[in-house]
Amino acid sequence: MKRGKGLTFVGDSRVQKYDKPKLNRDYSEFPGRTEEFYPDFLLKEWVTGAVFLIGFLCLTVAHPAPLERVADPTDTGYIPLPDWYFLFLYQILKYTYASGPFNIIGAIVMPGIAVGALLLAPWLDNSKERKWTRRPVTAAMMLISFGIIFYTTWESVAYHDWETQNQQGQIVFSNLDTEDPVFQDIIRSNCTSCHGGELTGGSGPNLIEPDLNAETVQAFVENGTGEMPAFKDQLTDEEIQQVSEFVANLELTSEEDATNSTNDSDVSEE
Template sequence: MKRGKGLTFVGDSRIQKYEKPKLNRDYSEFPGRTEEFWPDFLLKEWITGAVFLIGFLCLTVAHPAPLERIADPTDTGYIPLPDWYFLFLYQILKYTYASGPFNILGAIIMPGIAFTALLLAPWLDGVKERHWKKRPVATGLMLVSIAIIFYTTWESVAYHDWDQQHQQGQITFSNLDADDPVFNELIRTNCTSCHGGELAGGSGPDLIAPELAPEAVEAFVTNGSGDMPAFEGQLTEDEISQIAEFVAGLEEVSADEATNTESAE
C-alpha cells in the first residue's frame, strides 16, 4: 500500500488521488474489438434492418394474405381460424374436457394457470444454479410445455378441414339481392346459419353454384336431407315456396357484373 504523498484522506478510507480526471477510454485503444457508433455501427444496423424488411416484403408479395368475403355476424356457419401461434389453444378447445360445458376450463382456467406460472416463475423458482442440467424441475416443465404446444399445433394443422376453410371464406359473386324481403325475413333467419351469409356455403353446401330447381329446393326445405332439418311445421307452405323460388333463382356472376349491378342500384 502506498503511503504519504499521493493519498487523500476521506474519513477512515484511503483513496488514490489521480492527477488527471478519470475519463472513458478511447475506442482506438481496443483495435478490432470496437468501432465508432457513427457511421460504422449505425450503418451495419441499417443494412441488417433493410435485409429483413426486404425479405419480409418479398414474402408478402409471394404469399399475400387471403382476401375473404365481407364479415357477416349472422353467418354462424363460418368457423374462424386463429393465427398459427394460437392454434395450440384452438386445438385444446376441441378436447372433451375443454369444450362444451367445460369451455371455461379450456378457454380461461387452463391458459390462466399457465400464464400466471410464467409471470410468477422468478419467485417460484429460487434455485441459484443457471445451467439447465442443474435445474431439473424448471427444465422439465419447460420441455413438457414445448412438447404440448408443438403437438397440439401440429394436430390442429393436420386434422383441420382446409378445403372447407377455403370454401367458407371464398368470395362469390352472385345475383343475390340482400334487400329482398324473402332474404331478410325468411332466408337470413333460417338458412344463413348453415349455408353462409351469402348462401355460398358454410357448414352446409353452396346454394349458388349448383343449378337447383324450385321443386328440389322445396322438397329439401320441407322434408330435410342428411344433416339438414325439416322445416315442415316451422314454416308455412307459402314461405317454403318463396324460399325455393329465391334459391332456385340464384346464379354466379362475374365481378364486373356484380359491380355494375351495385352501381345501378
C-alpha cells in the same frame, strides 16, 4: 480531528485530501470489445432490421394473405381459423378435457398456468449458471412448453379439414340480391345461419351451386330433411313459395357479370 497524512493546508484551514475520481476510459483502449453507440452500434441494428424487413416483405409478396368473402355475422356456420402461431391453442380446445363443459379450462386455466409459470421463472430458478444443463427447472419448463406447442401445432395442421376451410371463405359470384325483401325479411333470419350469409354453404349445403327447382326447395322447406328442420309451422304458404322461387333462381355468375349487374343496378337507382 485527523492529523498528518491525508490533510493539506488550504490557506489557514485544514481540508482532507481526496483523489479525483477516475473518468471512464476511452473505448479505443479496448479494441474489439467496445464500440461507439452512434454510428457503429446503431448501424448494425439498422442493417439487421432492414434485412428482416426486406425478407418479410418478400414473403408477403410471394405468399399473400388469402382474400375471403365479406365477413357476415349472421353466418353461424363459418368456422374461423387462427393464424399459425395460435394453432396450438386452437387444437387444445378440441380435446375433451378443454372443450364443451370444460371450455374454461382450455381457454383460461391452462394458458393462465403457462403465463404464470413464465412470470415466476426468475423466482423458480435464480441460479447464476449460464449453461442450460445446470439449470434443470428452467430447462425443463422450456423443453416441456416447446414440446407441447410443437405437437399441438403439428396435430392441428395434420388433421384439419383444409378443403372445407378453403371452401367456406371462398368468394362466389352469383345473382344473389341481398337487398331483395324476400332475402332481408325471410331468408336472412331463417336460412343464413346454416347455409351461410351468401347461401354458399356452411353447416348446411350450398344453395347456389346445385340445380334446384322451386318444387324441390319447397318440399325441403315444408318437410325438412336430415338435420334441416321443417318450416311449415314457422312460415306461411306464401312465404315458403317466395323462398322456393328465390332459391331456385340463384345461379353462379362470373366476376365480370357480377360487376356489370352491380353497375346496372346503380344506374337504375339513379
